[in-house]
Amino acid sequence: MEGSSSSSAIFYDFLDRMRNPASLDLVRSIKSFIVSFSFYAANPENDGKKVQEFYTTMEDAIRDHPLWAGATDQEVDCAMEGLEKYVMTKLFSRTFSSTPEDVKIDLETSQKIHLLQTFLKPEHLDIPTVLRNEASWLLAEKELQKINAFKAPREKLLCVMNCCKVINNLLLNASMSENHVLAGADDFLPVLIYANPPQLHSNLKFIQLYRRQTKLVSEAAYYLTNLVSAKTFIFELNAKSLSIDEIEFEESMQAARTTNKETEKEATPTLEGRTTSQGQTDPGPSARSHDKETSGASNYPYMDKEAGDLTIGDVERLLSVYKQVVTKYTGLCTAVKHLSLSRTEPHVTNLEARNVFLSQPEKTGKNSDQRVGQ
Amino acid sequence: MGCSASLPDRSSSGRLVGPNSENGGASDAKNLRVKLVLLGDSGVGKSCIVLRFVRGQFDPTSKVTVGASFLSQTIALQDSTTVKFEIWDTAGQERYAALAPLYYRGAAVAVIVYDITSPESFNKAQYWVKELQKHGSPDIVLALVGNKADLHEKREVPVQDGIEYAEKNGMFFIETSAKTADNINQLFEEIAKRLPRPAISSTQNP
Numbered sequence: 001m002e003g004s005s006s007s008s009a010i011f012y013d014f015l016d017r018m019r020n021p022a023s024l025d026l027v028r029s030i031k032s033f034i035v036s037f038s039f040y041a042a043n044p045e046n047d048g049k050k051v052q053e054f055y056t057t058m059e060d061a062i063r064d065h066p067l068w069a070g071a072t073d074q075e076v077d078c079a080m081e082g083l084e085k086y087v088m089t090k091l092f093s094r095t096f097s098s099t100p101e102d103v104k105i106d107l108e109t110s111q112k113i114h115l116l117q118t119f120l121k122p123e124h125l126d127i128p129t130v131l132r133n134e135a136s137w138l139l140a141e142k143e144l145q146k147i148n149a150f151k152a153p154r155e156k157l158l159c160v161m162n163c164c165k166v167i168n169n170l171l172l173n174a175s176m177s178e179n180h181v182l183a184g185a186d187d188f189l190p191v192l193i194y195a196n197p198p199q200l201h202s203n204l205k206f207i208q209l210y211r212r213q214t215k216l217v218s219e220a221a222y223y224l225t226n227l228v229s230a231k232t233f234i235f236e237l238n239a240k241s242l243s244i245d246e247i248e249f250e251e252s253m254q255a256a257r258t259t260n261k262e263t264e265k266e267a268t269p270t271l272e273g274r275t276t277s278q279g280q281t282d283p284g285p286s287a288r289s290h291d292k293e294t295s296g297a298s299n300y301p302y303m304d305k306e307a308g309d310l311t312i313g314d315v316e317r318l319l320s321v322y323k324q325v326v327t328k329y330t331g332l333c334t335a336v337k338h339l340s341l342s343r344t345e346p347h348v349t350n351l352e353a354r355n356v357f358l359s360q361p362e363k364t365g366k367n368s369d370q371r372v373g374q
Numbered sequence: 375m376g377c378s379a380s381l382p383d384r385s386s387s388g389r390l391v392g393p394n395s396e397n398g399g400a401s402d403a404k405n406l407r408v409k410l411v412l413l414g415d416s417g418v419g420k421s422c423i424v425l426r427f428v429r430g431q432f433d434p435t436s437k438v439t440v441g442a443s444f445l446s447q448t449i450a451l452q453d454s455t456t457v458k459f460e461i462w463d464t465a466g467q468e469r470y471a472a473l474a475p476l477y478y479r480g481a482a483v484a485v486i487v488y489d490i491t492s493p494e495s496f497n498k499a500q501y502w503v504k505e506l507q508k509h510g511s512p513d514i515v516l517a518l519v520g521n522k523a524d525l526h527e528k529r530e531v532p533v534q535d536g537i538e539y540a541e542k543n544g545m546f547f548i549e550t551s552a553k554t555a556d557n558i559n560q561l562f563e564e565i566a567k568r569l570p571r572p573a574i575s576s577t578q579n580p
Contacts (some may be wrong), residue, residue, distance in 0.1 A: 127469070168443070184421030185412075185443040185463035189470060218460050222444040225462075229473045241469050 007081075007155065009042040014082020022067050029058065030083070034090050042098035048209030051087070051095075058083055072225040080212060085152040088210050093150040095210060097202035106203045109235055114260060118320070119252040124242040125190040129181045129355070133170055137194065138335035146369055148205050153211035156203055156218060167191050185226075193230045200231050217259050403572050405422040406457045410565070411478045413502045414464035414487035415495040419521040422552035423487065424461050430555055443539055449566060459483075474502075475509060483515045483565055490520045490549065491528040496535070503543055505515050516545040519561060524551040 018027055033054050037047070060078050062068050072078075088095070097103055117290070122132045144163040147156050171187055174180040204227055216224065233241065239249035301317060302310075308317070389413040399575040412420045421443070428447045450456045464470070464477045478484055484506050488499040499518060506516060516542045520531060533549060539546030546564055 014511070073515075125469075185465045186416045186421070187468065188443040188463075189465040190467075218446065221446050222460075222462050223478050226443075229476050230471075232473060232476070233470065236472070251396075 009087055010078045012078055014086065017067055017079070018086075019196050020067060023065070026058070026061060029061065030087065030323055032094050034087065037091055041092065044095070044098060044102070044205065044209060046099075047095055051091075051210050052213055054087070055080065055084065060338065082156060084154060084210075084212055088153055089151045094304060096151075096206050102205065105235070109201055109231065111260075114255055117255040118236070118256040118259070118324070120194070120242075122194055125194055125244055127190050127194060128180060130174045130188070131187060131191055133174075135165060136170040137336045138331055139189070140164075140170075140192075140336075143204050144200075147200075153207050154215070157207050157215075157224065159213055160204075160207070160227055161220060161223055162225065163189075164192070189226060189233075191228065192226055193233055200227060201222060201235075204228050204231060259320065262317070276287070312373045389443060392560065393460045397561070399474070403455070403491065404455045405572070406455065406566075406569060408457055408459055408483060408569060409462065409481045410459050410485060411464060411481040411482040411489065412463045413464055413478070413487050413499075413506075414466055414472065414519075415492070415498045417465065418487045418489040418492070419552045420470065420487050421463055422465065423485075423519065423521060423550060423558060423561070424463065426552045426555055428553075429503055430558060435542075444477055450564060451563070454572075457569065459562065459565075462474075472478075474505070478506065478514075478559075481514060482511075483488040484510060485517045485519055485561070485565070487519045487521050488531065489522050490531045490536075491522055491525050493530050496520075500539065506549045507543070514571055515567055518543075518547045518560065520547075520549040521552060522544050523556060524554050524575045 016029075017023055058079055059076065062076055062083075063071075068076060068079065097106060140163045143166055144159055146162075147159040150159065151155050167188060170191065204224065207224060208228075239246040242249065302314075302321070378568055414420050424445050428445050430506070444461065446458060446460045447486075448456050448458040461552065462481070470565065483504075485501045486499045486506075488495040503516065506514060510516075517534060520533070520536045521578050536547050536549065539545075546568060548557050548561050550561055552558065
């Protein structure tokens with residue numbers, strides 16, 4: 001897997017070539033393709049097909065283009081990576097989680113994960129003790145959560161791969177140091193599921209539809225499939241999917257729902273308000289991540305309470321929230337300790353690259369803005 | 375038990391292949407790229423078979439992807455064609471059975487593994503055969519593998535049962551031992567020979 005530092009280089013090279021007057025014809029095609037999307041309502045499967053066809057057409061056009069005369073396959077590939085990133089960044093708000101169905105599935109999945117998080121334990125998925133490594137799991141989860149910081153399918157896919165690599169390393173290490181027999185997918189999938197992917201449906205669908213199909217093969221396809229599979233498992237999950245007593249499962253879910261309802265009442269934005277506003281107009285990624293923050297804060301309902309506001313009835317809930325906080329805090333501490341030992345540098349550059357890119361249109365000023373327009 | 379590999383086994387007729395281009399879907403008549411999915415009960419040794427196959431042919435110059443659940447390995451056949459196997463492991467636990475279609479979709483080969491000491495795993499293997507016949511791609515190559523063949527004294531599934539079931543279902547059958555590396559390379563070579571070739575090829579297809 002290529003590092004992310006090369007990714008920004010690739011992208012700059014692409015932008016540079018697009019600024020060359022000789023590429024005017026390519027720029028025109030790109031521009032009119034992007035504009036053509038504003039004429040129709042979102043239809044993910046169709047849109048995906050259109051984008052894939054466009055990639056193919058453009059790949060041929062680039063191969064035959066004087067600017068790429070004598071270019072190696074790899075250079076053409078780089079141009080295509082640049083093209084994918086450019087086009088999909090421009091079309092992001094139009095293509096990501098673009099239908100009410102997708103928004104609904106995301107919401108339902110994350111609500112379910114919320115409920116499950118209150119009681120799900122590794123033993124419910126029969127995850128062997130040697131693999132219960134909180135620090136690694138947090139790290140994997142952290143890699144996956146970066147997915148929402150990127151708009152390009154390739155970069156989103158990289159987050160999936162990085163997350164899977166952390167889990168892979170955990171399994172490989174356990175097989176070497178703990179003498180745990182390497183059990184492949186038998187162990188991989190449960191750990192991935194337990195790593196609690198954030199609301200992934202739209203991200204996975206986006207990658208499947210808009211990543212260049214020639215790149216969705218081999219290892220990348222395999223790990224993406226594992227995430228789709230983890231998401232599906234969680235979405236369909238019931239007591240029978242877990243090693244848990246059915247009554248205990250229902251009771252735990254019910255308890256978690258009650259807690260959630262109480263917290264929702266106290267949290268400012270109502271759930272209904274949020275859904276409808278999302279269904280009508282796309283608030284864009286910034287608004288969405290803001291939603292996430294507020295719903296995260298609503299996990300801790302007593303923040304604005306005085307001692308006098310509390311009743312005996314609150315004790316049980318207070319205790320469970322307290323336990324949650326302590327568990328998360330200890331987990332985080334361990335993870336942070338491990339992190340300082342094994343820092344992952346590339347992502348810093350990655351984020352930088354993203355910021356630079358987003359400010360790119362302003363920076364490059366008139367001449368490129370006129371050609372590769374909004 | 376388990377798949378602690380001893381010495382690399384180099385006696386196979388499938389020669390090693392040097393680094394080959396990781397470049398996308400480079401599949402042509404001489405160099406096939408093949409998606410192979412592994413199915414079977416948890417604990418039958420699916421991953422061990424693959425690790426044996428990949429590590430047994432280990433060579434520093436060969437580009438092998440070693441992950442915990444995705445592996446790839448290229449073998450060269452006598453007719454100077456190569457086959458690159460991209461091996462998709464699946465979780466064998468019952469609770470994940472419904473997810474299998476996500477994995478076997480588009481697979482050219484399915485290797486269905488059972489444990490010769492466990493009749494339940496043989497039943498599960500038959501379940502997978504039926505499912506693939508119904509929902510797999512129509513020209514998928516199916517292989518039935520009885521693993522842990524080194525555990526003779528604990529055998530509970532007679533060889534004959536495996537042979538007969540495979541014959542009835544038009545599958546390739548072999549018993550292997552990931553532990554002793556018995557028949558591991560043969561399994562993959564035999565699969566390679568049975569793959570439908572895109573034109574030109576001079577392989578004798580069965």
